[in-house]
Amino acid sequence: MHVLPAELPDGRKVRPRLMLDATRLLLTAAAGSGKPGGLYAYDVNTAKATRLAALPRPSGTTLFPDGFTAGQGRIAWWTARGDGDRRTADLWTVPADGGEPRRLTSAPLPPASPAGRVTGIAMGIATGIVTGIAVTPDRLAWSTGDDGVFTVGLEGGRPRRVEGTRGQHILSWPWIGSPGTFGDTETPFRSVTNVETGEKHTRNDVMACGVTICVTRPDRTSIAHVQDRDGRGRRDVDVSGVGPQPLQQDRFLTAQLPDRALVHDLRSGVTAELRDIDPQVRFRAPAGSGLAVFRRGGDFVVVDLTAVR
Incomplete structure (x- = not known):
């Protein structure tokens, strides 16, 4: 922390x-x-x-830098230009040690709506995972609204939609799924697909899902059932304060209560409690961010979930 x-x-x-x-x-x-x-x-x-680095803001920019990720010695993010039915996303990279940002490509965005944002962005690295956001070995990948998943080579060029991905969003490459992370009532990633192997898994009546596990809370108490997506390996875990959300690192759920914040580790069954957190300030972590972020007075409290063993 x-x-x-x-x-x-x-x-x-x-x-x-x-x-x-x-x-x-x-x-x-x-x-x-x-x-x-x-x-x-x-x-x-x-x-x-x-x-x-500076954060470029081209003329007409209406949505400012977001979707940050890192990998293969680079940092990547996106911005957007235009309004209504004519919006364009700009995808940027810069060396991780600093330098001049480069616009790698631009791509049309769907009309403005909660679903019309770039919902996941990933840098290509050979290991396949960086900060919980998935990748391909040599390309930048992102999902946008209900248009699907797109990739572009790290040298730039025209983006290409990954076949059969309309309505899908990046969870952790090569896993994509639906619904996405926007909205407050639907559980993200009830359904997931491996774009490299075609493997698919779907779970209904769940409150949170990751790549390999899902969480159900049928009786609405603080005790939830954690199971593999195929229904095996059930165990009971206290998930006080948790609402619909994607699992971070395929194991963590976060919650903010009036007097404290909680980070639940579904793998160990341990819950970390953070006191004196501002209940009025909430940060929704995108799938694969690897961080839990809270406010305490004039400070940020940041939990690096990738460092938990």
Whole structure:
């Protein structure tokens, strides 16, 4: 767990995005005081923030940088231009140690709606997983609204839709699924498909799902049933305060109660409790973010879920 200020020394507000490695946390800083928005690496040991890059904002930009991920020595994100039925997503990359951002490609977005956002973005790496967001070995992949999953080579070019992925969203490559993470009532990723093997799994009447497991709470108590997607290996776990959400790292659920925040580890059955968390400020972690982020006064409290063994 790391605690860091919610502002840079110059007063600009920051937001934690992901862990670049075991000690460096990627932050985005808002524009202000004549300074552009930017990417910063915050060293959790020295409490020092180092600027990595500017955040370009092309003319007509209406949705600002989001969807951050990292891998293969790069950081990637997206922005959007235009309104209504004519919106375009710009996909960007920059070296993870800093440099000049590059627009890798641009692609049409669906009409503005909760479903019309870039819902997952991933950098290609050989291991197949980076910060919980999945990848291919040599391409950038993203899902957008109900249009499906798209990829583009790391050298840029025209994006291509992955065949048969309309209505699907990236969970952890090569796993995609539906429904996506937008909305407050539907459980994300009840259905998942492996785009490389064609393997499919579907579970109904669940409150949270990951790649391999799902969580049900039939009697509406705090005790939930955790099972493999095929129904095997049932165990009971306390999931107080949890609502519909994707599992982080295929094992974690988070909750915010009026007096505390909770991080439930479904693998060990252990729950971490964080006191004095601001109940009015909530951060919804996208599938595969690998972080649980909370506010405590003028600070962020960040739990690096990728570091839990």
